[in-house]
Amino acid sequence: MWDPYLGTTGSAGYAPYMQELWQADYKVNPSIWDFTAGWIPSQYATGCLLDSYDMPNPYTVICHLRNDVYYQNIAPANGRQFTSADVVAHYDRILGLGNGYTIVSPYFASTSGWYPLLSVVANDKFTVTFNWKQGTNPLSILTIMQANGSDDQIECPEAVTQWGNLYDWHHAVGTGPFMLADFVDSSSVTYKANPNYWGKDLRWPQNKLPYISGYQFLIIANTATAEAAFRVGKLDVFGSMPVPDALNMIKTNPEVVVKQVPRGDELSLDPRNDVAPFNNINVRIALQHAINIPLIASSYYQGYATPWPASLTENQMGVGGWGCAYPDWPQSTKDEYTFDTTLSKKMLADAGVAGLKTDLVLESDADLDLYNIVQSELADVGITMSTQLMSSASWQSYVMTSHKYDALCARNQGILGFNFDIFRQFMRFTPGYQANYILVNDPVMTKFNNDALAAQSIDAVKQLLHDANLYAATQHFAISLAQPSLFNMAQPWIKGNPGGQVLGNNRLGYPAIVWLDQNLKKSFGH
Numbered sequence: 446m447w448d449p450y451l452g453t454t455g456s457a458g459y460a461p462y463m464q465e466l467w468q469a470d471y472k473v474n475p476s477i478w479d480f481t482a483g484w485i486p487s488q489y490a491t492g493c494l495l496d497s498y499d500m501p502n503p504y505t506v507i508c509h510l511r512n513d514v515y516y517q518n519i520a521p522a523n524g525r526q527f528t529s530a531d532v533v534a535h536y537d538r539i540l541g542l543g544n545g546y547t548i549v550s551p552y553f554a555s556t557s558g559w560y561p562l563l564s565v566v567a568n569d570k571f572t573v574t575f576n577w578k579q580g581t582n583p584l585s586i587l588t589i590m591q592a593n594g595s596d597d598q599i600e601c602p603e604a605v606t607q608w609g610n611l612y613d614w615h616h617a618v619g620t621g622p623f624m625l626a627d628f629v630d631s632s633s634v635t636y637k638a639n640p641n642y643w644g645k646d647l648r649w650p651q652n653k654l655p656y657i658s659g660y661q662f663l664i665i666a667n668t669a670t671a672e673a674a675f676r677v678g679k680l681d682v683f684g685s686m687p688v689p690d691a692l693n694m695i696k697t698n699p700e701v702v703v704k705q706v707p708r709g710d711e712l713s714l715d716p717r718n719d720v721a722p723f724n725n726i727n728v729r730i731a732l733q734h735a736i737n738i739p740l741i742a743s744s745y746y747q748g749y750a751t752p753w754p755a756s757l758t759e760n761q762m763g764v765g766g767w768g769c770a771y772p773d774w775p776q777s778t779k780d781e782y783t784f785d786t787t788l789s790k791k792m793l794a795d796a797g798v799a800g801l802k803t804d805l806v807l808e809s810d811a812d813l814d815l816y817n818i819v820q821s822e823l824a825d826v827g828i829t830m831s832t833q834l835m836s837s838a839s840w841q842s843y844v845m846t847s848h849k850y851d852a853l854c855a856r857n858q859g860i861l862g863f864n865f866d867i868f869r870q871f872m873r874f875t876p877g878y879q880a881n882y883i884l885v886n887d888p889v890m891t892k893f894n895n896d897a898l899a900a901q902s903i904d905a906v907k908q909l910l911h912d913a914n915l916y917a918a919t920q921h922f923a924i925s926l927a928q929p930s931l932f933n934m935a936q937p938w939i940k941g942n943p944g945g946q947v948l949g950n951n952r953l954g955y956p957a958i959v960w961l962d963q964n965l966k967k968s969f970g971h
Contacts, residue, residue, distance in 0.1 A: 447625075448611035449595035450539060461636050461956070462517070463598040463619035466508060466532070467591040468493035471958065472647050478765075481706040484865040486767070487584070487903075490591040491647070494527065494599065494620065503583040503901055506575040506590065507568070508532070514643050519618045521603040524641060527620050529567035534602035536565040539595075558589040558868065559596065582898050584906050585868050592866060622655040622957035634662040646958055656941070656960035675934065678971040681961075683934040688749045691932035700969070702942075704933040711755035711862030712812065714805075714819060714924035715854050719884040722798045723852070729921040730781050731792035735826045736819065737784040738927055745818060746929045754782045754925035755862030756914040757870040766907060767867055769914035778918050782925065789826040802829045808840040808856035816855060819926065845882040854883070860923045867910055871897050874922055885922050938966035 449463065469480050470491035478489045492498075494514055499507045510529060516522035537544035540559055561578040568574055577586055590597070600611060601618045608616050617625035622644060623636035637659040646652040663680065665671035672690055675683045676698055686694065695703060714732065716723035723729060733754075742752035753760055758768030771779070793799050807816055820830050830853065835843060837857075844854050860883060863870055871894035872878040874885040893913040900906045935942060941959045 447614050447617055449535075449598040449600055450610065451595070451612075461623040462617055462621040462625055462639075463600060464493050464621045465593070465597040465599065466493060466495045466510075467491065467597075470647070481704075481864075484588070484762075484767075484867060485591060487587045487591060490587075494532075500583060504577040504579050504581050504586070506577070506586060508573045508575065510571040510573065511643075512571050514620050515641060516601055516620055517618055517624050517639050518641055519624065521607050522601045522618050527599075528570050529573045531599055531602060532573045533565050533567050534605075535599045536562075538600075538602075538605065558585070558592075558866070561586075580899060582868075582900050582906065584900070584903050585898060588866055588868060623659070626659065631664055631666070633664060636660055636662070642957075644957065648958075655957035657956065660956055675936075678936060678966075678969060681936050681939055685931040686934055687931065688746050688929055691934070692747065692749075694932075694934060700937050702935045702937055702939070704935075705749065705930050706933060707751060707759065707761060707864070708858075708928055708931055709759070709864045710858045710860075711751075711759070711928045712815060712926040713855065713859035713861045714816075714926060715860050715883045716923065717848075717851060717854070717883055718922055719886060720851050722796065722801065725796055726921060727792050728796050728798060729924065731789045731796065731826070732823070732828070732924050733782055733921055734785045734789035734792070735822050735828070736924060736926060737822060738782070738925060739784070741815070741818060741927045742929075745815065746927060750927045750929040752927070754918070755928060756918040757861070757863075757873065758867065758910065758914060759862040759864035759928065762864050762867075763911075763914065767910060768870075769911045769918075774915065774918055778915070781919070781921070786826050793826065793828070800827050800829075803831075804850075804852045805830050805832045806840065806844060806850045806852075806854040807832050807834055809834045809836050811855055811857045815926065845879055848882070848884065859926070861925060862928055867906070868897060870910070871913060874917060883923060887920065887922075889916055890920075936966070936969075938962045938969070938971075 467490045469485055470489050471480070473489050478486070480489070492511070494510060495508045496511045497509045501507065510527070510532070514527035515524055516527060518524035534544055536542060538546050540562065541547045542562070542564060561581040563576045563578055566574045566576065575590065599620070604611060604616055604618050611617065614625055614628040620643070622639055622642045624639050625634070626637045627633070627635040638655050638657065642654060644654045646654055663671075665674070668690070671680065671683065672686070672694065674680045676694065691703070694701060716729060716732070718724055738754060739752040742748065742750035751760055753771035755771070756769065760770040762768050763770030763773070790799070793801060805816065807813075816832065820832065823830050840856060843849050860873055869880065871890070873880045874887060874890040875881055875894040876886050876891065890913065893909055893916070897906055897909045900909060938961050939959055940962050
């Protein structure tokens with residue numbers, strides 16, 4: 446988890462000590478954009494390791510690096526200055542573009558979006574040029590380059606040369622505000638402040654970062670144990686607490702600072718679109734009519750869920766101009782999402798599948814109670830659905846890789862309503878991409894994807910995304926269930942937190958930009 450070469454899954458581990466070219470501009474008023482979406486529009490990104498950038502044409506990005514960035518004073522970097530050669534070495538290694546690395550090397554980062562990148566070249570000590578294939582969408586270029594992930598975390602090339610890889614946490618070195626001090630497998634990660642950190646607070650440029658001397662990231666497998674520790678003040682922050690637990694926490698600890706955020710996806714029931722009976726759109730619509738989304742939102746999620754179906758992008762992103770939110774759908778489309786068991790039964794009978802018996806392959810860490818409700822609602826229209834639970838690894842192998850399931854599937858994250866990289870939304874229903882695990886093969890969706898990748902303006906991409914959302918809503922590729930809220934919790938003595946984010950959110954430079962009010966903490970007996 447300590448080497449960006451291994452992929453994005455460990456980014457929370459090395460994010461505090463490695464850094465990216467860009468970061469979120471946390472000066473932005475949270476009422477305008479609060480960074481709860483995984484994707485950041487380009488106007489809300491700002492430089493981290495870079496000072497500025499130019500695009501002299503749509504397929505060339507010239508990055509002007511800061512000249513005041515230094516590695517941590519740890520061997521083998523020993524506090525040396527960060528330069529353009531480090532950027533080139535990183536991307537050559539991750540993408541196989543040179544420096545002894547080739548495209549056939551077995552790298553594991555989530556790098557599909559980088560394939561149109563031709564080269565990364567150091568023009569001088571603090572200038573780097575990214576050369577992309579001509580015709581690549583300029584918005585997709587910025588989306589890829591400004592995204593958060595291991596493919597953007599810049600490691601120390603001398604460390605790679607000395608040890609061959611960075612798999613051992615003792616070899617952790619970067620330019621970030623914290624240094625990795627200790628790691629206990631399945632228990633904790635401890636960070637201490639980098640005394641030579643170069644960064645300043647964007648809000649108050651006279652303030653040197655980080656404010657805190659260090660922190661510990663605890664790995665607590667049992668949710669109840671973690672919540673109990675937070676309740677008595679042994680934990681300072683708690684991210685993504687589910688609805689029932691959060692409501693109880695608010696009741697017992699009213700002093701806690703709470704940020705309600707939507708999940709990054711719509712929970713859904715995902716039919717395999719290429720086999721009967723779910724290759725029949727009327728069968729899929731019938732299933733949708735069997736699901737009472739507003740009741741699930743108001744009852745099961747106690748009102749802390751969006752009571753709307755979703756399409757490609759999350760509804761709030763649609764409200765913000767990146768998609769098409771449910772309130773803007775034509776009434777004829779909305780009518781296909783109403784809860785109507787009579788109509789559902791009729792459509793199933795007309796399709797010749799009355800009394801349908803089917804199977805659900807369910808990821809074991811999904812919300813089992815929710816899918817029990819779905820099972821019951823389907824039973825009300827004569828559908829018998831049996832459920833097979835699989836571990837996450839087995840589910841991904843069975844469903845996403847080998848496509849062995851032949852009916853319904855579902856997992857902890859749905860296939861609708863995502864709120865990150867907009868280009869990945871198009872890919873969800875385009876043949877040839879692993880994200881399209883429900884095997885949609887629709888020429889209209891494929892054209893939307895191709896047109897978006899070829900578009901040369903932001904407005905053109907926005908329009909395509911809007912139209913693709915409406916089209917996907919009419920095709921019912923997946924069955925919408927609900928988009929519940931999650932809750933980020935922070936103790937009242939945590940100050941300076943823009944947008945109510947959690948400790949692991951490095952897109953906001955957090956935790957480097959928060960501080961503790963020690964007097965307030967003492968007043969609560971801690």
